Each structure stands twice: as structure tokens, then as C-alpha cells.
Amino acid sequence: MxxxxxxxxxxxxxxxxxxxxxxxxxxxxxxxxxxxxxxxxxGYCNCQCGVVNRQQRVVGGNITKVNEFPWIAGISHGGTYHCGAALITRRHLLTAAHCINGFDFNELTVTLGDHDRLDLDRHYSIEVRGLRSVRKHEHFDKASFNNDIAILEMDSPVDFNHRIQPVCLPNDEFLDYAGRIGIIAGWGKTKEKGEISTVLRKVAVPVWSRRDCYNSGYGERKISENMFCAGYPEGGIDACQGDSGGPLQLSNSFGDMEIIGVVSWGRGCARKNLPGVYTKVVNYLHWVEESIEDECLCRNAARRF
Incomplete structure (x- = not known):
């Protein structure tokens, strides 16, 4: 004992x-x-991001299926369509800083769940929100478009459903998307001197390597570490005016869509050796995290387990 x-x-x-x-x-x-x-x-809540209502593969200039990319939003100023954006939480959207630069955010509204802006019955399916606050990146340079990124906080949250869902932020373990095919979706012009589209369209563009981007018609000085190029060397397919602020997105290995770029700038539209230039979202993950404060993010497939 x-x-x-x-x-x-x-x-x-x-x-x-x-x-x-x-x-x-x-x-x-x-x-x-x-x-x-x-x-x-x-930082993660009980919901899933990046779920596409896919109908068909992407070809240049296709009209999307209704709510195919349920995170796409339109920014309007005084009732006129102005820029694109992407929903990342129940309250927050990601867009380009130049889309809100110089504007009183009280005069801006965002529309979610939209497709055909001329549809007389669209008010039954869309959600319209004012803005509670905007956060333009503190080091946005309107001359060079460096740090061209902003967070919009809506005046009230949205409920997720089949029409409105968030896109995933990129996984910070994967930094190089060169050679991958991304998808742009927006209501921008269908050609350089054309009209703004009334229906949501999509195009597929390959992401360029940094070396190829430097060797484009822009030259190395125009491309910062916070930018990347996507498009075709021969031109013909590109984002255009009105697509600014919208997402360049691609599927990760689990099939979820991640926003890897924000449509930022370019010389003309779809010109030879002048690809679209995008803000590199992966460089701003901590900044986004700080900007959304206590709001949670939805999980992608890689984070569900």
C-alpha cells in the first residue's frame, strides 16, 4: 500500500x-x-465560397448563365453602372481603388445577383446596398495604379443563397499562376470603342509569367510586384472599360473559384502584346484580413477538413 x-x-x-x-x-x-x-x-465561418453555377466551358465573349458567378457585383454612381466588384463576406466586396477614387461613397450603390441590367423584372432577384464605409489601399498610386485595391463595406449584410455567394480568396501557399487560365466576368465594353454590355459576360485568358509581362508592350517599369498580366499575345480577347474592379478568377485543385486578380488597367482593349493588367490579390491577404475586421470568411474545399 x-x-x-x-x-x-x-x-x-x-x-x-x-x-x-x-x-x-x-x-x-x-x-x-x-x-x-x-x-x-x-476567421472562417460555416459557409462555403467559390461555388460556381457552371453551365458550359468558357469561350471568348460568352454571355454567362444567370448567376453563374454569384459573387459578381456592380458598382453604380448616381444610378449609372460604373465598375465591377466581388463579394468576399456577407458585408464586404473587393474592387479596384481607382473605381472609388474621388467619389463620395454615399453616392455609390452595389447590386448583387444581377445578370441582365435591362430586365424589367430584375428587381425581384437582385439585392441593392448602399455603403457603410470604403477602404482604399493607403498606398494606391493613381499615376502608376500600384496598389489598386479597395474594400467596400455594405450598409447591411446579404444572405447567401444560390444567387448570391462569396468568392474564395487565394491560398497564400500558391503564389505563381503563370500559364493558368483565368476567367474575367463583367458588364464592360465588348470592344474598345463599343458600348457597355447590358448582360454579364465572361472571357477566358491565360496568366502570363512575370518575364513575359515585362517583355510586353508596357515594359518592366510599368509593372510593379503587385501586378500581373493576363491575355493573349495576339490580342482579341481582354477586359475592357467597365470591367474595372471585377475579379479575375480561376478554379483551385478542389474546384472552388478563387479571386487571384482585380481588373486594374491596360492600354486600350485586346490590343496585340498589350495584355490586361491585374492587381495581384495574394499580395494583400493580410490587408484584406485587417479591413474586414471581425467578419468571418467562408471556407473553400481545402479548408473544410
């Missing part, structure tokens, strides 16, 4: 020592590692 009691006391001492070591080890973890882990675990 005495030996059993002594053994139990020793066990308690050993257990206490182990607990002490674990606690001290936790204190030794760098602050930035602990805070990042906390944000990662806290």
Missing part, C-alpha cells in the same frame, strides 16, 4: 512537471505565430 501511494505521488509530480513544460513552451512561441494561428482559426 505504501509503495502504491508513493508511486501515485511521483506520478502527480511528473504530471505537474509536464504541464509546466508545456505551458512554458507555449509562452516561447513568437507573438506573430500565435496571432496568425488565432486569426486563421477564428
Amino acid at each position: 505504501l509503495m502504491r501511494v508513493a508511486f501515485s505521488l511521483d506520478s502527480v509530480l511528473v504530471l505537474s512537471l509536464c504541464v509546466f513544460i508545456v505551458l512554458e513552451s507555449a509562452r516561447a512561441v513568437p507573438t506573430e505565430v500565435k496571432s496568425r494561428s488565432k486569426r486563421y482559426l477564428k
Whole structure:
């Protein structure tokens, strides 16, 4: 009996020592590692992002299926369509900084769940929101379009359904999309001197390597580390005026759509050796995380397990 009691006391001492070591080890973890882990675990809610209502493969200039990309939103100023945007939370949209630069955000509205802007019955299916706040990137340069990214906070949240869902942010483990095919969707002009489209259209464009982008007609000086090119060397297919702020998106290995770029700038539309230039979203993941504050993000397939 005495030996059993002594053994139990020793066990308690050993257990206490182990607990002490674990606690001290936790204190030794760098602050930035602990805070990042906390944000990662806290930042996702019980919903899925990037679910496409796909109907057919993308060919140049196709009209989309109704609500095929349920995160696409339109920004209007004074009732006139102005730019595109992408829904990333129940309250927040991602767009280009130049789309809101110089505007009073109280004069802007966003429309979600839209397809044909001339459809007389569209008010039954769309959601229209005012803006509570906007955050243009603090280092946006209107001359070079560097850091051309902004977050819009709507004045009230939306409910997710088959018509309105968020797009996924890119996985920060995968930085190079060169050679991948991305999809642009928007209500922009169908050609350089054409009219703004009344229906949502989509085109597929390949992402260029940084070297190829530098060797384009823009030259290396015009392309910052926060930009990438996408398009065809021969031209013919591209984003155009009115597509600004909208997403360039592609499917990840799990089939979810990620927004890897924001339509930013270009010389003309679909010109030879002058591809579209996009803001590289993966460079701004921490900035986006800070901008949405306590609002959670939906999980993509890679984060569901």
C-alpha cells in the first residue's frame, strides 16, 4: 500500500512537471505565430465560397448563365453602372481603388445577383446596398495604379443563397499562376470603342509569367510586384472599360473559384502584346484580413477538413 501511494505521488509530480513544460513552451512561441494561428482559426465561418453555377466551358465573349458567378457585383454612381466588384463576406466586396477614387461613397450603390441590367423584372432577384464605409489601399498610386485595391463595406449584410455567394480568396501557399487560365466576368465594353454590355459576360485568358509581362508592350517599369498580366499575345480577347474592379478568377485543385486578380488597367482593349493588367490579390491577404475586421470568411474545399 505504501509503495502504491508513493508511486501515485511521483506520478502527480511528473504530471505537474509536464504541464509546466508545456505551458512554458507555449509562452516561447513568437507573438506573430500565435496571432496568425488565432486569426486563421477564428476567421472562417460555416459557409462555403467559390461555388460556381457552371453551365458550359468558357469561350471568348460568352454571355454567362444567370448567376453563374454569384459573387459578381456592380458598382453604380448616381444610378449609372460604373465598375465591377466581388463579394468576399456577407458585408464586404473587393474592387479596384481607382473605381472609388474621388467619389463620395454615399453616392455609390452595389447590386448583387444581377445578370441582365435591362430586365424589367430584375428587381425581384437582385439585392441593392448602399455603403457603410470604403477602404482604399493607403498606398494606391493613381499615376502608376500600384496598389489598386479597395474594400467596400455594405450598409447591411446579404444572405447567401444560390444567387448570391462569396468568392474564395487565394491560398497564400500558391503564389505563381503563370500559364493558368483565368476567367474575367463583367458588364464592360465588348470592344474598345463599343458600348457597355447590358448582360454579364465572361472571357477566358491565360496568366502570363512575370518575364513575359515585362517583355510586353508596357515594359518592366510599368509593372510593379503587385501586378500581373493576363491575355493573349495576339490580342482579341481582354477586359475592357467597365470591367474595372471585377475579379479575375480561376478554379483551385478542389474546384472552388478563387479571386487571384482585380481588373486594374491596360492600354486600350485586346490590343496585340498589350495584355490586361491585374492587381495581384495574394499580395494583400493580410490587408484584406485587417479591413474586414471581425467578419468571418467562408471556407473553400481545402479548408473544410
